[in-house]
Amino acid sequence: MKYQKYLKYIDKNINKIPKNATILLSGGSGGLGSSFLHYLVYLNLNVILLLRNVELGNKIKQEVKLKFKDSTSNIEIIYFDYLDLDSINNALKILKTKKIDYFVNNSGIYHQKIEFINNFEKTYLVNFLRPCYFINKLLKLDKNIIIINVGSISYSFTKFDINDIYLTKVRNKSKTKYYGLTKYLLMSYSLYLNLKGYDVRLVHPGISSTNLFAKKNKAYPKLFYVFITPLIKLLFMNSFKASLSYFLALNTPKIDINYDEWFGPKYIFHSFGYPIKYKLNKMISDINLINEIGSKIDKILIEIY
Numbered sequence: 001m002k003y004q005k006y007l008k009y010i011d012k013n014i015n016k017i018p019k020n021a022t023i024l025l026s027g028g029s030g031g032l033g034s035s036f037l038h039y040l041v042y043l044n045l046n047v048i049l050l051l052r053n054v055e056l057g058n059k060i061k062q063e064v065k066l067k068f069k070d071s072t073s074n075i076e077i078i079y080f081d082y083l084d085l086d087s088i089n090n091a092l093k094i095l096k097t098k099k100i101d102y103f104v105n106n107s108g109i110y111h112q113k114i115e116f117i118n119n120f121e122k123t124y125l126v127n128f129l130r131p132c133y134f135i136n137k138l139l140k141l142d143k144n145i146i147i148i149n150v151g152s153i154s155y156s157f158t159k160f161d162i163n164d165i166y167l168t169k170v171r172n173k174s175k176t177k178y179y180g181l182t183k184y185l186l187m188s189y190s191l192y193l194n195l196k197g198y199d200v201r202l203v204h205p206g207i208s209s210t211n212l213f214a215k216k217n218k219a220y221p222k223l224f225y226v227f228i229t230p231l232i233k234l235l236f237m238n239s240f241k242a243s244l245s246y247f248l249a250l251n252t253p254k255i256d257i258n259y260d261e262w263f264g265p266k267y268i269f270h271s272f273g274y275p276i277k278y279k280l281n282k283m284i285s286d287i288n289l290i291n292e293i294g295s296k297i298d299k300i301l302i303e304i305y
């Protein structure tokens with residue numbers, strides 16, 4: 001099986017996550033999320049899946065439980081869609097009654113058609129704004145929840161313009177730059193929360209062929225999916241290896257993480273290999289800029305929610 005050899009990595013390296021911990025996970029139906037779920041169940045950890053496709057979630061739950069028959073892990077599913085504000089608020093009501101140790105914010109979209117919901121663009125909402133809203137509310141329920149935000153190294157491809165917090169200038173130009181900047185904002189806000197004393201960690205999983213690049217998103221001409229998607233599959237990591245970065249983020253004690261560090265694969269442009277902790281690019285680690293961006297985001301959140 002694809003993941004067997006990574007269980008050895010986990011046995012050897014992952015030992016600081018408290019037994020019986022509960023992990024809240026968004027995007028558990030995707031490539032990286034469902035691979036990560038396998039390991040959580042292997043480790044007997046409890047999981048609450050935040051999913052917009054509950055039926056698919058139940059199917060994945062059954063499959064994983066079948067693979068790890070002896071696992072004592074409890075898996076719960078809550079309907080959740082970053083594009084449906086009511087679903088987020090309902091999830092928060094349910095979560096009020098639970099003890100959560102970690103939230104892994106793994107949802108994300110890339111290369112999709114530009115689309116607006118209440119004047120906000122979809123990718124902007126899913127990758128950045130609604131996660132910031134949700135995380136703020138979650139930390140109000142319990143300030144000790146450890147947050148793991150899945151970022152992307154593509155944040156470093158474009159310089160962020162502080163006067164363009166809504167990313168209007170890049171929105172129609174390049175899907176990759178736009179995606180990268182939505183992740184940049186999510187990551188900046190994570191660092192801002194850290195400076196305020198919360199525990200928010202960042203991950204870049206590397207490059208892995210998942211639904212992120214799926215044909216159904218129709219982002220590219222057909223030939224892209226004929227040639228490039230199989231090439232990504234061939235050259236880069238499978239999702240089981242890529243999701244190991246999440247574990248290093250969960251497993252590392254707060255005291256060992258500097259505010260300008262994150263977790264991701266070791267080799268060339270952090271695109272493949274086993275995970276390590278490494279420094280963020282200077283364009284994101286400037287404390288003045290983090291504070292400036294963070295307070296702007298707080299203002300947006302107060303104004304609209």
Ligand SMILES: NC(=O)c1ccc[n+]([C@@H]2O[C@H](COP(=O)([O-])OP(=O)(O)OC[C@H]3O[C@@H](n4cnc5c(N)ncnc54)[C@H](OP(=O)(O)O)[C@@H]3O)[C@@H](O)[C@H]2O)c1
Nearest residue numbers: 027029030031032081082106107108152207208210211212
């Ligand atoms: N794969 C890579 O090379 C790579 C590189 C860098 C960073 N990342 C990041 O890694 C994370 C996981 O991505 P992946 O590669 O596993 O992609 P994926 O297979 O497309 O999974 C994305 C997950 O996000 C969920 N999602 C999409 N829209 C949502 C919404 N409106 N509300 C809630 N959840 C939503 C999807 O749910 P559905 O199943 O319902 O669609 C799915 O579970 C993303 O944040 C991505 O940006 C991936």
